Amino acid sequence: MxxxxxxxxxxxxxxxxxxxxxxxxxxxxxxxxxxxxxxxxxxxxxxxxPAATPEALFWQRVQPTDGGHLIWTGSRCRASGAQGGCPTLRYGGRQYSAWRIAFRLRYGRAPEGKVALVCGVDGCVAPDHTEDRRIRERTSATFDAIFGGAS
Structure with missing residues (x-):
């Protein structure tokens, strides 16, 4: 099936x-x-x-849309630089970044450095649309190997 x-x-x-x-x-x-x-x-x-984990709570706060995007319907922080605020959730007295949870769901590990969205859609937290510093550095090294580094 x-x-x-x-x-x-x-x-x-x-x-x-x-x-x-x-x-x-x-x-x-x-x-x-x-x-x-x-x-x-x-x-x-x-x-x-009640949600058993922050990951389960994550799934209760998203709304699927076209293009594989998951739009965050939960609360947002007031961090500067994040359009509309960064998506967050509270669980067990702690605050979690929805982007970091999405990354962990996709890759099965904690992200290194800042989690970035590759889709550019405001409010999207789709796990497949996230990358961390390690992935960005690997992608950059691959491009340099294929096309030559900056001179």
Whole structure:
């Protein structure tokens, strides 16, 4: 079975079939439930429960849009330089950057340095649209190797 990546991520984050269907505009019975079974995940319990992790809370604060973007619907900090403020969430008495959580979801490791968005869409926190200093340096080195460094 070919499972959509966005459905798989939301299932792993613990959202119910109905919540995923409503968020992504798909059928819970025909699309989400078979994906849950194929991934071997247990049926979600009914009722609203608090997020178990900052990552689970992250998925509750995003809205998918065209082009694979996930627009942040949660709170934002008032940091200067960030258009509209940086997306943040509070969990367990701590404040987390949604961009850093998105990066960790995509790459399975903590980001090194600043997390940057490669898409340029204001409010986007899609994990696939993030990169850290290590990735930027590797990309720059690859371009230099292919096209020659700056002279």
């Amino acid at each position: 070919n499972i959509r990546p966005d459905i798989a991520e939301l299932l792993r984050a613990g959202l119910s079939d109905r919540a995923i269907a409503a968020r992504l505009g798909v059928d819970a019975t025909k699309t989400v439930a078979p994906a849950r079974r194929a991934l071997g995940l247990p049926t979600a319990r009914s009722g609203r429960k």
